[in-house]
Amino acid sequence: MVRLARLGYFMGLSRTGPPALFTSESAVEARLDRSEWQRVYEECFPRVFRALVAAGARPDEAEDALHDAFEKALTRQDEIVRPEGWLFVVGLRRWRSHRIRSAIFAPLSILQHTTEMNGEGTELLSEMRRLPLRQRQVLAARYLVGLSQDETAAALGIARGTVAAHTTQGLAKLRKRLEVR
Amino acid sequence: MNPYERPVVDRLQGEVAQIPLPPRERWTPPERHRSRLLPALAATGAVVALAVIIAAPALERVSSQGEGVGAAGSSTAPRAAALACATPDQATSPACRLITGRVVEVLGPQLVRVTPDALTIAADFENPALFERRASRLAAPCRSHSIRANRRRRLVLTR
Numbered sequence: 126m127v128r129l130a131r132l133g134y135f136m137g138l139s140r141t142g143p144p145a146l147f148t149s150e151s152a153v154e155a156r157l158d159r160s161e162w163q164r165v166y167e168e169c170f171p172r173v174f175r176a177l178v179a180a181g182a183r184p185d186e187a188e189d190a191l192h193d194a195f196e197k198a199l200t201r202q203d204e205i206v207r208p209e210g211w212l213f214v215v216g217l218r219r220w221r222s223h224r225i226r227s228a229i230f231a232p233l234s235i236l237q238h239t240t241e242m243n244g245e246g247t248e249l250l251s252e253m254r255r256l257p258l259r260q261r262q263v264l265a266a267r268y269l270v271g272l273s274q275d276e277t278a279a280a281l282g283i284a285r286g287t288v289a290a291h292t293t294q295g296l297a298k299l300r301k302r303l304e305v306r
Numbered sequence: 307m308n309p310y311e312r313p314v315v316d317r318l319q320g321e322v323a324q325i326p327l328p329p330r331e332r333w334t335p336p337e338r339h340r341s342r343l344l345p346a347l348a349a350t351g352a353v354v355a356l357a358v359i360i361a362a363p364a365l366e367r368v369s370s371q372g373e374g375v376g377a378a379g380s381s382t383a384p385r386a387a388a389l390a391c392a393t394p395d396q397a398t399s400p401a402c403r404l405i406t407g408r409v410v411e412v413l414g415p416q417l418v419r420v421t422p423d424a425l426t427i428a429a430d431f432e433n434p435a436l437f438e439r440r441a442s443r444l445a446a447p448c449r450s451h452s453i454r455a456n457r458r459r460r461l462v463l464t465r
Contacts, residue, residue: 170327171327174325174327174328175323175325175327176322178322178325179318179322179325184325184326184328188328188332248321249314249317249318249321250318250321250322250325253318264318268315268318268319269318269319269322296310296311296314296315299314299318300310300311300313300314303314303317
């Protein structure tokens with residue numbers, strides 16, 4: 126119950142709780158040192174960056190959000206056991222909050238970037254960007270970052286069944302659109 | 307993942323893999339290099355400090371000998387005494403002892419060579435028979451025994 130409460134605490138646009146599934150508070154000694162973080166950075170950056178772009182972020186937004194996530198990861202006191210999942214979740218939240226701030230403080234920017242990367246990318250990716258945000262997030266977390274259903278549920282703060290449902294629906298839409306074409 | 311989903315996922319992953327990454331130098335910033343000037347400055351400072359540490363005692367000894375101040379092994383205590391005994395008025399301080407001696411040689415306008423009257427006092431020095439004394443400064447043992455003058459004079463002898 127406590128875990129559910131913690132899991133449901135984050136992944137809201139205004140909620141900033143930690144992705145508990147990816148951290149371990151008891152393993153302070155096991156923190157990654159700087160060289161290990163460099164390795165994690167090298168390994169995770171391309172995957173998480175592309176997942177963020179696939180989830181709907183522009184490349185510059187994804188880059189900024191991911192750098193913010195890495196910066197935040199370096200300052201954490203607890204261990205991050207799944208860096209790619211943690212970075213994806215934090216980057217996703219950073220991107221969303223940045224998007225909202227941009228919409229609030231720069232009204233014209235939302236008109237300029239409402240369709241994000243329409244016209245760019247390839248066929249299936251363009252179709253994916255037309256899916257609802259939650260389905261994009263679930264598909265990116267499951268198949269681009271490589272999280273399990275439980276991890277995706279924890280990361281996005283939704284139930285495991287919801288993850289499964291979004292996955293099935295999103296893939297079905299993609300397959301249907303591909304078949305139509 | 308069921309067989310119907312696999313082709314979609316594979317294709318999605320293939321297309322996502324083609325998303326161009328930011329320039330490499332942006333997402334992997336180069337290692338920050340330290341300036342080479344800093345180690346050079348540190349090394350220079352260390353050498354200078356070492357030289358000062360080594361040379362300071364020698365310089366101090368040379369300067370003490372040049373002034374004719376104090377006996378062998380003189381350090382800060384005789385120098386402080388010299389300052390305390392610089393004038394006859396200050397000669398009453400505990401650091402000073404007033405003794406009488408015989409001037410045996412005038413070496414310059416402010417430097418004389420003397421022989422203390424009380425040899426027991428001078429026995430602490432290298433050459434108890436003869437001392438050099440600068441005006442208003444310490445008396446120091448002397449090695450020359452040539453006599454050019456023979457006058458009695460009061461002097462302040464400290465050690």
